[in-house]
Amino acid sequence: PRTPRNCQLLSVVVPMYNEAAGLNDLFQRLLPVLEALSVSFELICVDDGCTDDTVEMLRQWQAEGAPVTIVRLSRNFGKERALAAGLDRAVGEVVVPLDADLQDPPELIATLLAKWQEGYDMVVARRVSRPGDSQFKVQSARWFYRVMNRFSEIALPENAGDFRLMDRRVVDAIKALPERARFHKGLYAWIGYSTSYVDYERPARLRGVSKWSYWKLWNYALDGIFSFSTAPLRLWSYIGALTAFFGFFYAVYTIIRTLLLGIEVPGYASLLVLTLILNGFLLIGVGVIGEYIGRVFGEVKGRPLYLIDAIEQGPVNSLAAPESLPEKSVRAAAS
Numbered sequence: 001p002r003t004p005r006n007c008q009l010l011s012v013v014v015p016m017y018n019e020a021a022g023l024n025d026l027f028q029r030l031l032p033v034l035e036a037l038s039v040s041f042e043l044i045c046v047d048d049g050c051t052d053d054t055v056e057m058l059r060q061w062q063a064e065g066a067p068v069t070i071v072r073l074s075r076n077f078g079k080e081r082a083l084a085a086g087l088d089r090a091v092g093e094v095v096v097p098l099d100a101d102l103q104d105p106p107e108l109i110a111t112l113l114a115k116w117q118e119g120y121d122m123v124v125a126r127r128v129s130r131p132g133d134s135q136f137k138v139q140s141a142r143w144f145y146r147v148m149n150r151f152s153e154i155a156l157p158e159n160a161g162d163f164r165l166m167d168r169r170v171v172d173a174i175k176a177l178p179e180r181a182r183f184h185k186g187l188y189a190w191i192g193y194s195t196s197y198v199d200y201e202r203p204a205r206l207r208g209v210s211k212w213s214y215w216k217l218w219n220y221a222l223d224g225i226f227s228f229s230t231a232p233l234r235l236w237s238y239i240g241a242l243t244a245f246f247g248f249f250y251a252v253y254t255i256i257r258t259l260l261l262g263i264e265v266p267g268y269a270s271l272l273v274l275t276l277i278l279n280g281f282l283l284i285g286v287g288v289i290g291e292y293i294g295r296v297f298g299e300v301k302g303r304p305l306y307l308i309d310a311i312e313q314g315p316v317n318s319l320a321a322p323e324s325l326p327e328k329s330v331r332a333a334a335s
Contacts, residue, residue, distance in 0.1 A: 001071060005116075005117055006117070007039050007092075007093050007094050007113060007118065008093055008194075009040045009041065009042065009091065009092040009093055009094075010037065010039050010040070010041040010042075010092050010093070010094050010095075010096065010109075010113070010234045011040070011041070011042050011092030011094070011095045011096070011097055011107075012030070012034065012041065012042070012043050012044065012089060012096045012245050013025060013044045013046070013083065013086030013087060013090050013095060013096070013098065014043065014044065014045050014046065014086070014097075014098050014099070014100050015025075015046045015048055015079050015082035015083050015086060015087075015097075015099075015100070016046060016047060016050060016054055016082075016100050017048040017049065017050055017054075017079070017082070018050050018051060018052045018054060018057075019050070019052075019054050019100040020050075020052040020054045020057055022100065022101060022102060023054060023057045023100065024057070024098055025062075025102060025129070025180055026106075027061055028120045028315075029102065029106050030043075030098075031066060032267070033109055033110065034109070035108075035144075036110070037113060038101075038107070039113070040177060041067065041092070042067050042088050042090070043066070043067055043068045043069065043077060043093070044071060044086045044090050044313070045058050045068055045069065045070050046057065046069070046071045046073065046082040046083070046085050046086045047067035047070060047072040047073060047074055047079070048076050048077060048079065048082035049074075049075045049076030049218045053253065053294070055070065055072065058070050059122070059312070062191055062312065062314050067294065067314050068314040069089065069311065069314045070310075070313065070314070071086060071089055071308060071313070072083055072308065072309045072311070072312070072313040073085060073176060073196070073284070073306050073308060073309060074306075074308065074309045075305045075307075078310050080182035080184055081182060081184065081306045082306070083097055083162060083182075083184060084092070084175075084182055084184075084305050084306065085305070085306045085308065087171055087174060087175060089177070092168070092170065093167070093168050094113065094116055094165055094167055094168065095165070095166050095168075095171045096109055096112065096163075096164070096165050097162040097163065097164065099161075099162070099163065100165060102203070103202055103203060104125065104161075104163040104202075105180045105203065107199065108125055108163075108200055109165070109218050111198050112125065112164070112198060113163035113165060113200060115165070115196045116165050118196075119168075119194070120165060120194050121166070121169065121170050121193035121194045121195070122165070122166050122167065122168040122193060122194070122196075123164060123165040123196050123197075123198060123200075123275060124157060124160045124164040124188075124190070124196070124197050124198070125160070125161075125163040125164055125197075125198050125200055126157065126158075126159050126160045126198065126199050126200070126274065127159040127161070127199075127200065127201075127202040128159070128199045128200065128201060128202075129201050129202060129309075134280055134312060136141045139275065140258065143157070144152065145159075147159040147225065148186075148225065151225070151231035151232075152183065152186070152225070152231070154186060154189045155189060155191050156185060156186060156189050157189065157197070157242055160185070160188075160197075161185070161288040162184055162185070163189070164194060167193070169286040170191065170193055173191045173193075174187055174188070174191065174307070177191075178192075179227065179299065179304065180221050180298050180299055180305055181227050181295050181298060181299075182223075182305070183223045183227045186227060189229040203301070211237055222291065227295070229326060232288045233288060233289070234292075236281075236284070236285040236288055239281060240281075240285065243278065243281065250334065259270040262290050264330070276278070277300070290304040
């Protein structure tokens with residue numbers, strides 16, 4: 001049996017990039033949910049280089065007393081690094097990453113917290129339907145999970161995004177991982193720890209449009225595959241060996257045929273096709289190697305994941321006496 005536990009401070013991390021259209025809807029749903037938990041909480045909103053009124057609206061909510069801390073990055077670093085910035089700043093005993101588009105229903109946080117109180121270190125919200133996504137997007141996501149789970153060293157839970165509740169030691173483990181090509185879905189699975197799942201129906205995006213184009217999703221999928229698997233390198237080794245095998249036997253066949261039947265005029269078309277196919281294989285293999293070398297290049301430079309322009313600290317919504325809150329959260333609220 002797991003030991004029940006109580007939460008003193010809950011941190012909600014929300015990466016934001018031009019979310020002004022739905023920001024009021026988010027806060028009007030999220031704040032009542034958190035206040036009903038009877039738990040002290042903080043909201044870490046990461047400005048990932050917003051160019052609309054997102055920051056100004058966050059400041060308005062902050063001025064009205066909402067426990068919002070605004071972490072402003074120096075430019076747009078992308079969602080994965082913005083999420084890393086929020087996790088680095090969060091000080092709660094439990095942390096919940098949340099999308100700003102309300103496709104992650106805030107009302108589910110109470111269920112996630114109840115599961116954590118049973119003793120689980122990570123409680124994952126798992127989508128059972130995606131009505132706001134096209135059939136192609138749903139099918140391509142299914143293919144991606146199958147490829148990842150077939151070739152990677154970890155088992156990636158299907159239909160599980162960033163929306164989850166993590167214990168402090170899980171967050172500290174994520175923060176300790178040094179890679180700069182961040183693929184948090186893989187990192188969550190890699191660290192392990194006791195995990196429970198809560199299924200939910202994922203609603204369509206309330207306002208605005210998704211920032212994830214198909215090209216960005218493709219590159220994100222490549223990050224996941226190349227960060228957690230060397231199978232592409234092994235695959236092209238097998239393709240090279242198989243090509244050499246057939247080439248050897250074709251050479252033997254050609255020699256024997258020439259000795260028996262004499263020399264024929266070679267076909268230009270077949271020679272051209274064979275050359276193009278083999279060169280295509282070579283270029284694809286070089287491209288796969290280049291993907292890994294590019295990631296190694298990014299790691300050895302040692303640049304930081306992100307740069308912070310400013311932190312506009314908000315209060316912690318405290319329902320407990322200050323001395324009972326975690327020491328780090330008291331210092332953060334006073335800074």
